[in-house]
Amino acid sequence: MLDLRQIRYFVAVAEAGNVGRAAEQLHISQSPLSRQIIQLEEQLGVTLFERAKQRVHLNAEGRAFLAEARALLANAARLEELGRSLASGATGSLAIGYVEGAVHSGLVADMLKDFRRGGRISICN
């Protein structure tokens, strides 16, 4: 089973392009970060970074993996926020995310009308 922490570590290193700086941003040492990245690669059986001249750099596989990894982290963050929001709301709260254009197209308005009639808002990605 995939570990979200490793994914977060991977994204940090990929974005920083540097293990040391990524470690600072994550508030951990270089050592465990380097190990977690290596472990992730071993568990997946993929080399995500090109190691050369004591530098790490995303390779083709790493770039492909990065896009989906970011999506997963965003999904996890939403789920966590959903949980916390469920705590505050009486029986649940209404959170509305929108995409540019969705408001003007009347999509959001229609969904809200339907919701008032007792309909259910479906989760839209």
Add this chain to the structure above:
Amino acid sequence: MLDLRQIRYFVAVAEAGNVGRAAEQLHISQSPLSRQIIQLEEQLGVTLFERAKQRVHLNAEGRAFLAEARALLANAARLEELGRSLASGATGSLAIGYVEGAVHSGLVADMLKDFRRGGRISICN
């Protein structure tokens, strides 16, 4: 940060409606499973199950959480599979998921045409 293992445990218990059976399916004991569920609830600050008469049953918050939890697990599984597929493929493989209707609408065909011209296929949920 959310832990995928706890999410998987939660979904198992929610679907089984029973800690014991869920534990069997997960190949762990009842004890740690019960604790992980409680920890998840504590970390989120939400009660996901209604405890009554020595039984656990999803409450309203739990049901709302379950839907998104399943989505996250599916997303994680896709990411893991992507990683493993990147290992075998030369520089990456092409995997196509489709939704009923997308094929007949010509959406997939258009995307493939664009892809042949050197365009990029965007990830669609």
Add this chain to the structure above:
DNA sequence: GCCCATTACGAAGTACGTAACGATA
């Protein structure tokens, strides 16, 4: 000599299983 990534090693935290407990039928 300085910086960067990795490896070595000891300490702390966490998850597990077994066993005991409380409650329900």
Add this chain to the structure above:
DNA sequence: TATCGTTACGTACTTCGTAATGGGC
């Protein structure tokens, strides 16, 4: 009494930080 969920406790594993190692500039 049998079953189910939770709590108690000891063990094993995993992750962390510090320190040492090996390569480039």
